[in-house]
Structure formats: structure tokens, C-alpha cells
Amino acid sequence: MKWLKPFKKVSVQQVSKLSKATVISALIGVSSVASHASAKAEFELGYPEKEELTIGFIKLTDMAPIAIAYEKGFFEDEGLYVTIEAQANWKVLLDGVIDGRLDGAHMLAGQPLAATMGFGTKANIITPFSMDLNGNGITVSNEIWDQMKPNIPKMADGRPQHPIKADALKPVVEKYQSEGKPFNMGMVFPVSTHNYELRYWLAAGGIHPGFYAPHKGDTSGQIDADALLSVTPPPQMPSTMEAGTIYGYCVGEPWNQQAVFKNIGVPVVTDYEIWKNNPEKVFGITEEFYKKYPNTTIRLTRALIRAAQWLDANDNANRPEAVKILSQSNYVGADYEVIANSMTGTFEYEKGDKRPVEDFNVFFRYNATYPYYSDAIWYLTQMRRWGQISDDKSDEWYKELAAKVYRPDIYEKAALSLVDEALVSLQDFPDFESEDGFRDPQTHFIDNLVYNGKKPNDYINQFTIGLKQGDRI
Template identity: 40%
Template sequence: MVDKSANGRPRLSLGNRPGEDLEQRELTLGFVPLTDCAPLVVARELGMFADEHLEVTLSREPSWANIRDKVMMGALDGAQMLAGMPVASQLGITAVRRPLIAALSLGLGGNAITVSRRLFERMREVDAEAVRHRPRTAGVLRTLIESDRRTGRPPLTFAVVYPVSSHNYELRYWLAAAGIDPDRDVRIVVIPPPQMVARLRAGEIDGFCVGEPWNSVAVQGGHGHVLITSDQLWRHKPEKVLGVTQEWAERHPLTLRALVRALMRAGQWLDDPDHREQAAALLARSEYVGVKEALLRLPLTEQMIYDPGESAVPHPNFNVFQRHAAMFPWRSHALWFVTQIYRWGQVDTAYDMTAVAEMAYRPEYYREAAAAFGWSCPLIDYKPEGLHAGEWQLAQAVPEPLRMGADAFCDGGRFDPQDPAGYLESFEVATPRVTLETLRHMNQFQPSRPARTAGKASDGAS
């Protein structure tokens, strides 16, 4: 059971869990300064970790490469991690060959694609009417790229935060949906999130895909324009996870379960609208994100400023931390990342994609904690994506059905986890290094928990 203390913080009531039962009490967890590091900060500052007899130090890291290397080498016990990192580690395409697992999702959404003022003005010159409408597609950009090619201008340069990040795949998805080949028509570079705005201001890049608050920093500083948010690209899309090495998880099962419980309660606290401003104040501190509180308050209170000098507009569900089963590590999400790794030629060997997803994402930790808390929890590990334009109900959940968020893609695409190779075949723009025939041969869908159609659409679902 979960009740609330006087300050509104969820409080665990599961009987005695003495700290001496844990394999390790003192932990160091890494994070990158972004709005969605909030579950770690809240759990540290409001005592959810302490309630689980954990003494947690949070280590602010400058880049995702730092996170990867320090977790793999044991300098960090775990970290806020890009959702694709455990998948990439299981495929063996990381610099250090040590498998990672995702024990928990840390939330959904939170990114945007922003371009420089100079590029935005060029786009407006091409088609002012198209640029006026939101969300902005890449169609105008395609016209501009074709014109630049004819006149001999160098390709536009866009930045993402890491090669297997959702940001890379979101940017590529958005470009490819308009017929732009990300590997041929533009240049994509990797830059750590806190450096994005400075590089944009210096003219080193023309745009980026990054998490908040860095889009808001660019816009309110007069340096950029937001074209589209990640939730407009793919509603309620996966973003960050709690990542640890597989070896650490096996050696510290009780400690990992305690971490999961604490972070789940932090996510619950964060999804109370009355707590979002307090969360912004915590994140604004120099040891965490270290930007003005107002810049963090915008995304956390579900608002977005798209263009310099304009007012904020509502953006519901921009950052979702716990509702809609946001912290459940869906293996279908892991499988989607596997398809993108193949789509863009980041691996040249055919694997059983479902087996990779099952090694990378471990929902059993969430299920155990949810049962203890009395929270409804999915009975399935896989669900289709792109079927619902509005909220819907997942019937395959206990003790009662779950309200789920929309999952539509911007181009109307649909992802069936029972046919990942077929999903790859649906893309006109792709640069795979493994033949789709080989992948189809390797991938006969046999998950540990059978994927069924996940509930019926309702309340505006398509």
C-alpha cells in the first residue's frame, strides 16, 4: 500500500525492509542535466531513496558517452540512461562490451527539434504559410535542401545527443517522412545536450534534436525556433530508463528492487500537477540542471514556446513520468529501437530482434513493485504502436484495466511487434546493412509473454 505523508510525498508501507538486507546501501547514480532526470532528483531530495534504506549520491555527467562508460566500468552503479543504450549494448555495438539492462522506464516524451533563426528565416522564405502551421513538417526543408544542392551549398548540419538515442531516430524519422535521406541529404553530428545551444548560437550547427530545457533555452535566448516536439512525432514515446549492467543486477537483486520502488514513487509524485513547480525549483539548482527555474517550469507544467517573443502555448503530456504505465519497460519499445538500429545501418549482423529486446528490458522489477503498491500493471510485455490517436484502455492489466496514452506516429505509421522485419520493409527511406530477407528469416516471433492486440481504442482513439 502507498499512503501520503504530510508534505504530499507518497510513503511506502510494505512492512519492515531493513537496510542490512540490501547487498549495497551506498550508491552513485549518474544523470545528464535534462528535465527528465527529475525522478532521480526527486527521489534523492524528497527521501524516496532514504525510505528504501539507500544512500544515493547523484553524479552530474556532461555527456551520454560518460554515462555509458562509467556505468560499464563500474564508476557508477547505475544511471538515467537513453532508452536505446541497453539495446545497443546487447547488440555489442558499444565501445565497451558489457551488457546493460533497463530495469525501469523513467518517463515518456520530452524532446523537440529546434533550428537556428537563420535556417528558420530561409524556410520562411521558401514557404511562409507552411512554416506558420504547427507542428512543422520537414517538407519545406526538403525544398530548401534540393535548392542548396543545385546551387552547390554545403549540406545542413543537425546535432543529436548520441548515436542510439531517441533523438537521433526522431530526427531521422521526421526527415525521412518528408523524403529526406538523413545519411545523404544532411549531416548529423553528436553533441552533448548542454552544449547544443552554444553550438547553434555559434553557427556550427543548423538545428538539433534534444530534450528540455535546452530547446526552451534556445528559443528564449532568441537563438532558435522549435519546429516539432517528440510527442507530435510519436505520442507518448519512450525516452529514458534506469540502466545498470547485467552483472550488477545479478549481484544486487535486492538493491535494484529498492531502487525501482523509490523511483516509481518519485514518478508518481512528479505526475501530480501540484508538484511540478516544486520539481522545477529542485532541478534549477546548480548541482542538477542549473538553468533558470522558469525555463524548467515550462515543460514541467506542459507548456511550450515555439518562437522567440511569443507566449507559451499548452502542450499536454509533454513530460509523462508515471501515468499511462509510463515507467513500465515495454519490450516492444526495446524492439522498436532494434528496428531503428537496423534501419539506419548501425549493425551489420542479423540477430533475433525479439531476443535482444528481452535481454535488454526487464519488466519483472516493475511488476513486483507495482504488485506491492497495488498499482495496475500490464500483463503483456509487447504492444503495437500507432493504433491510437487518443487515450485508450489496456484490458490486459491487473488488478484492473489501465488508461493508456495515445501512441500515434506523425506519418500514420504502425509498428507491429509481431513483425519487426515487416515494419522495416515499410520504410521507403532506409540504409540497412543487413538484408530484410535475412532479418525476416532470423525473426520468428516467440516472446516470453505473447503479444496480443493491446485493448480496444476508446475516447477519440483511431
């Protein structure tokens, strides 16, 4: 057993480095022990109020920080004794956190936002920790790939030129429509990154992915759609496509690479190519859990920060060991070679066409673990774009909801306490003194649009396909 230090006092100097984001949380009325503590001269990193925890996850490689925190003893270092349980799907996982069967979980970034907003199950879910950047891909069946290939520019060596845009898929979809055949594609959950990334890619190529109309009771997301998107659990994606039920899908790893290994499909684009260094999963807990167990929450966040740092340390030197851990049946349970194909800095598109994609999985660098308000707001803009948010909202509404759910104030206390113990370096984090929770305007999108999280309505109004201010289905 690893003995827990009684508590750690964080210095006045460190508290002064808490970011503008923490102040913003307090100013807009977010209830937070950490926000109140920042006004004090010092606060104590105390004993965990709850030591035995159950954490849920879905069998995807981006659950890695949880697995590593367990396997490397980072949870135990915090006095936390954790049971990790795979969940059948994202709804079961969310319900488990809400009803208390799970203390926290690996979540889709949109899940805490949608739950707090009341889209689907209503519950106040927060996140103090962003789990990773990138990690998804869009795969099509061999049949669809053969029809797309003539529409894709070639490089000098004859291989397809990347990124492959949905423009190459549009003639295929139009052919199916002319023949009266629905063009079906899969994504993992209505408020998943995968849904929004697939929709983004399709729409950028002129293919309408459909609207939601929850105010009319329509949650299919297929109104006016050229391509019909439906939910399929991640591990079932390859077999569902092989059966011909869907022609392609957007999912996290290892389920794109699995299609390559099984020779049933071709990943055509990664989310890194759709939106460079996009936020992916988060660690979600109920707001009630944090209020009841603030020390436990901070200690959980500390363990996850250390795990994320380990995963990216020394130019990904630990990734082979991480792949070995993730390949175990109690975690992801896919073959070592399949997981390694993306986790170790490469990605295989068409069989034999393996290319370097060093940042396909990012767990710590580029401030990957910091829960930025602007990341949350991007998801909300897509919910509005596709009708999951039925009516116009002010820019302030987006900011307030983001700050209610994404909690950099908790993250910063965890990070600064680790710095104080010399377990991490202050240089590894955003400049807490000046940080306001918003990334600089982002330009690396497949359609070349610019995203400024401080102006969500201006961003929404840029899109050719999708709802704009004043629109309602």
C-alpha cells in the same frame, strides 16, 4: 534517518498477478532472481545488499525521477543512501556504469540495447524502469527558420500550423546542396532517441539522414546523407548552433527552450508530434549489479516508481516544485522560467508562440515507467533501418534481445510490493495478469505508419527511406 522495514513478504495472490512478460523472460532463458522467485509461493523484499550508491545523470529535465527520489526521501525510505553525480556526456556515463564507478544511471533508451548487442562498448546492461515519455524537440537556427516559414501552412490567426513536417525543410536543404554547402545538424549520441527521432522526422519529409556501416568501419552515419548529423552534448547545443557549426538539433529540455529564451533559434516540432507518447530515457544498471544486489535493485525501482508518480500526481500539481528543484545547479542548472516552459504543460515554439502541450513531459501516466519489450524493439528497428545493425535479423532475434535488456519482471515485483504497502494503487499499472510486454499497435506517428512491436521486420519494410530486409550497405 528513516528506519527500514526488515523485509516485506509478497502474497501468493500478488505473485499470481505477475505478467506474461515475466513468464516470457523466464522461457527465453533470461537469468533472473525475480523470474525464479515468481515460481515460489512468496518472496521476501529483503534488506538492500548495498546501501551506499552513486547514480549518474545528464543535465536534462527527464532526470527528474532521480532528483525527486533523492529530495523527497524515497531512496532513504528504501534504506539507500545515494550520491547523484552529473556526467560530462553519454559515453562517460555509460563507461561509469560499466566500470562500476556508477552503480546505475539515467540512460538513453538505446544505450543498454546497443551495449548488450555490442555496438560500441560491449556490456550486459539491463533496465527495470523506463523514466519518461516524450520530452524532446527539434530546433533550427533563426536563419533556417526564416527560410522554412514560407513552406509552412498557416492557421487562421497567422501562426504556423503544427505539426511542422520536414517537408518544409527539404527545399532549404536542397538549396544548401546546390550551393555546395553541407547541411549540418546535431544530436546527442549515435544510439540516442534524439538521433532516431531526428532521422525519423527528416526521412518522413524526404531528407536522407545517412547510413552507418560498422562492418566497414564507418560509424559516421553520413553515408548517402542529405543532412549530416553529428554528436553534440546537450548543454552545448544552443551555443554550437549560435556559432554556426550546426543549423539545427534534436535534444531534450531545457535546451530547446533555451534557444527561444536566447533568441537564437526556433523549436519546430516536439517528439510528441513525431511519435505521440514515445519512450525516452531508462534507468540502467549492469546485469552483474542486479545478480549481486537483487534487493537493492528492487528497492531502487520502488523509489523511482514513487518519484515518477509524485511528478504526475494531481494533474501535474507538483511540477512547479519539481522545476524549482531541477533548476538547482547540481541538477539541470537552467533558469526556473526556461525549465517551467515545458515542464508545466506548455511549450514555446517561435518566440511568443506558446501553446499547451500537456503531455510534453510524462513520468508516470500511460504506464510510462513500465519497460515494454515493444519500446525496446522500436529502437532496434531504427538501428537496423540506418545500418547500425548491418544484417537482417529475425523477428525472434528482436524479441529475445529486448527481453534480455528490458526487465518488467523486476519492475513488477517492485510495483506489487508498493501496492501491498498501499503506497500506490494496482490500477496505476498495466494489468500484470495479462501483460505480455507489448503495447498495442501504435498509430500516432508523423508519417502515419503503424508500429507493431511483434512484427519488427514488417515495420522496417514500410519505410521509403532506409534499409529493408535483404539490404546491406
